[in-house]
Amino acid sequence: MWQLETQFYEVIERVPRVKSFRFPKKGLNLRYRAGQYFYVTIKVDSKPMVHHFSFSSSPTESNYIEFTKRITDSAYSSALDEIKPGDWAMIEGPEGRFTLPNKIKKIAFICGGIGITPVKSMLDYVKHKQLSFDCILLYSNTNADSIIFKHELEQLAGYPGIRINHFLSGSPSPNAPCFHHGFINKAAIETLITDHTERMFFLSGPPSMVEAIGLQVAQLGINSKAIRMDIFTGYK
Ligand SMILES: Cc1cc2nc3c(=O)[nH]c(=O)nc-3n(C[C@H](O)[C@H](O)[C@H](O)COP(=O)(O)OP(=O)(O)OC[C@H]3O[C@@H](n4cnc5c(N)ncnc54)[C@H](O)[C@@H]3O)c2cc1C
Incomplete structure (x- = not known):
């Protein structure tokens, strides 16, 4: 498991009301398996709030880890919608068994x-x-x-x-x-x-x-x- 304070690195609008958010990975030991999820804490009205998200990037991507969120009207989502590169976050993971099997192809x-x-x-x-x-x-x-x-x-x-x-x-x-x-x-x-x-x-x-x-x-x-x-x- 890893847990670290970091900063958002890039925000990409995929389709209206769906955005991908990236954190830098270079030089950090952020191991995970494709299909797993992690916890993302951001500041909502100056208070920390956490949600969990599947990784939408492959572990083979060397520069960043990415999650992708549908933007809703929730407090968390509204704060995320305003996120800019450089903003603070705490990330923790990985979790989950929704991963590729070893034997079945x-x-x-x-x-x-x-x-x-x-x-x-x-x-x-x-x-x-x-x-x-x-x-x-x-x-x-x-x-x-x-x-x-x-x-x-x-x-x-x-x-x-x-x-x-x-x-x-x-x-x-x-x-x-x-x-x-x-x-x-x-x-x-x-x-x-x-x-x-x-x-x-x-x-x-x-x-x-x-x-x-x-x-x-x-x-x-x-x-x-x-x-x-x-x-x-x-x-x-
Ligand atoms: C394994 C896993 C992977 C996920 N991956 C993604 C992803 O890749 N992209 C994505 O957009 N979303 C993902 N989600 C859903 C995400 O964690 C949020 O629940 C979702 O985005 C709604 O959050 P919100 O801020 O829009 O609304 P909120 O207002 O936070 O939630 C809407 C309603 O759902 C309830 N709720 C929120 N979270 C939970 C929970 N964990 N269990 C039970 N009730 C809950 C709230 O109390 C509220 O009533 C994933 C969830 C799980 C369990």
């Missing part, structure tokens, strides 16, 4: 909205380390403009072991002709992941989404030991 990631963060960390890691995983991602968003890391995911999808299918739950748009429309359900999983019984499933996102997908995956006969969930408490 076939993975199915299913996530919605902000639930992409630990998956982005793992896919970046697979690509950077040139690991021989066979990964399929089903990623659900409202529309094409709300896809977090859209450009980065396009680049990851060019890697041989990574396939990505986008699902849009909002009205069909001419900007997204190649995307699937509607919610991710049992039929979609069965059609797109034909070898689903051979895969380990990783589900992440808001509680309602993860619970709904978890039921659909269980109905496909996937053993509960082959399903890992990262439930982002604090969202609906």
Whole structure:
């Protein structure tokens, strides 16, 4: 475990109301596994307040560690929205077992909205380390403009072991002709992941989404030991 006082290094707006925040890593021993999470304390009205976030960067990134947050109306979120490079933070971690398995090489990631963060960390890691995983991602968003890391995911999808299918739950748009429309359900999983019984499933996102997908995956006969969930408490 590590714990240190640090300063924000960079803030990047990904899509409206979603920002990535980076802390410097160079020369520091900030070890973690792709898919884990850490604690971030910031000052809210001069008082420390902590929330936890998945890393959205790969551990192989040598210059920074990154998390990505949906900006809500909460006190913490509002303070984070005002953060500038150089502002104080305390970070502590890592925690979590939502990480790549050692033996199983076939993975199915299913996530919605902000639930992409630990998956982005793992896919970046697979690509950077040139690991021989066979990964399929089903990623659900409202529309094409709300896809977090859209450009980065396009680049990851060019890697041989990574396939990505986008699902849009909002009205069909001419900007997204190649995307699937509607919610991710049992039929979609069965059609797109034909070898689903051979895969380990990783589900992440808001509680309602993860619970709904978890039921659909269980109905496909996937053993509960082959399903890992990262439930982002604090969202609906
Ligand atoms: C393992 C894990 C990884 C996460 N990774 C991310 C991430 O990468 N990006 C991201 O945006 N969010 C992530 N979250 C969610 C994050 O920790 C916050 O809960 C969320 O961002 C809401 O915070 P807020 O400031 O917007 O709202 P808040 O007002 O702080 O929270 C909204 C409501 O949820 C309740 N709540 C907040 N946190 C918790 C909690 N831990 N348990 C139960 N109830 C809670 C509050 O009491 C409030 O009623 C993660 C959560 C978990 C458990």
